[in-house]
Amino acid sequence: MSQTPAKSHYSSGSVPNMVRSLLVIGALMGLIWFMTPRVNSIGGPVVDVHATAVDVAEQSGWPISEAVDLPKDWKTTSARYVRGTDGLMTWHAGYQAPSGNYVAVEQTRDATRAWVEAQTNRARRVGELEAAGTTWVKYERGGKVQNSLVDRRTGSGELTTLLTGTGTFEELAFVAEHLGPVT
Numbered sequence: 001m002s003q004t005p006a007k008s009h010y011s012s013g014s015v016p017n018m019v020r021s022l023l024v025i026g027a028l029m030g031l032i033w034f035m036t037p038r039v040n041s042i043g044g045p046v047v048d049v050h051a052t053a054v055d056v057a058e059q060s061g062w063p064i065s066e067a068v069d070l071p072k073d074w075k076t077t078s079a080r081y082v083r084g085t086d087g088l089m090t091w092h093a094g095y096q097a098p099s100g101n102y103v104a105v106e107q108t109r110d111a112t113r114a115w116v117e118a119q120t121n122r123a124r125r126v127g128e129l130e131a132a133g134t135t136w137v138k139y140e141r142g143g144k145v146q147n148s149l150v151d152r153r154t155g156s157g158e159l160t161t162l163l164t165g166t167g168t169f170e171e172l173a174f175v176a177e178h179l180g181p182v183t
Contacts, residue, residue, distance in 0.1 A: 049093045052079035053182040056091050062159060064091045064107050068180040073098040084108065085118040094165075095175065102165040103175050111152055111160035119162050120148040129169060131176035138169060147172060 053066045060081070067074075078094035091107040106119050123141035129149060130136075136149035148164040149172045161179070163172045 047076040047079050049076045049079040053093065056081040057182040060089065062109060064182050065105065065161060065179040066093055066182055067095060067105065067175050067178045070095065070178055085115045086112045088112065088115050097167055097171045101167040101171055103163060103167040103171055104165050105175065105179070106162040106164060107159050109157060109159055116150060116152060116162065119164055121146050123148055129173060131173040132179060136176065149176060
């Protein structure tokens with residue numbers, strides 16, 4: 001006959017043993033949590049808006065604009081030339097303000113009403129604003145934060161410029177003051 005080994009008193013499943021096990025597991029989890037590095041913000045690579053703007057100006061023949069001489073705490077986030085609403089080719093340049101708000105420059109030739117509505121997310125017109133010697137039409141979207149300034153030119157072949165994003169109207173006007181032709 002073989003004798004059964006004696007059971008360990010730790011395997012008895014008592015409440016004190018369970019509490020000790022949970023404390024050890026909790027301490028290990030806490031140690032791992034404290035050792036794991038955290039990212040405060042995610043930023044993409046620096047975008048060369050000017051180089052893209054020069055390419056778009058040459059490709060399109062349009063006198064497009066970009067924000068020039070912005071302070072160093074403004075970051076470029078995007079630059080592209082894509083087909084938008086109503087098939088209109090659209091120049092886009094994106095910037096992040098020091099506040100973290102986003103401001104985009106959108107330009108197209110012979111803008112349609114549908115293009116303006118799409119770019120402003122069907123925001124309501126709330127007045128006008130003077131910036132950089134231009135009277136801009138202000139649009140504000142309730143519910144979702146989006147402000148827009150529009151300089152809509154209606155002549156044939158004219159460029160419409162739209163500044164839009166989560167930026168305040170002051171930040172949009174600041175970018176308007178820094179718009180310059182791409183050379």
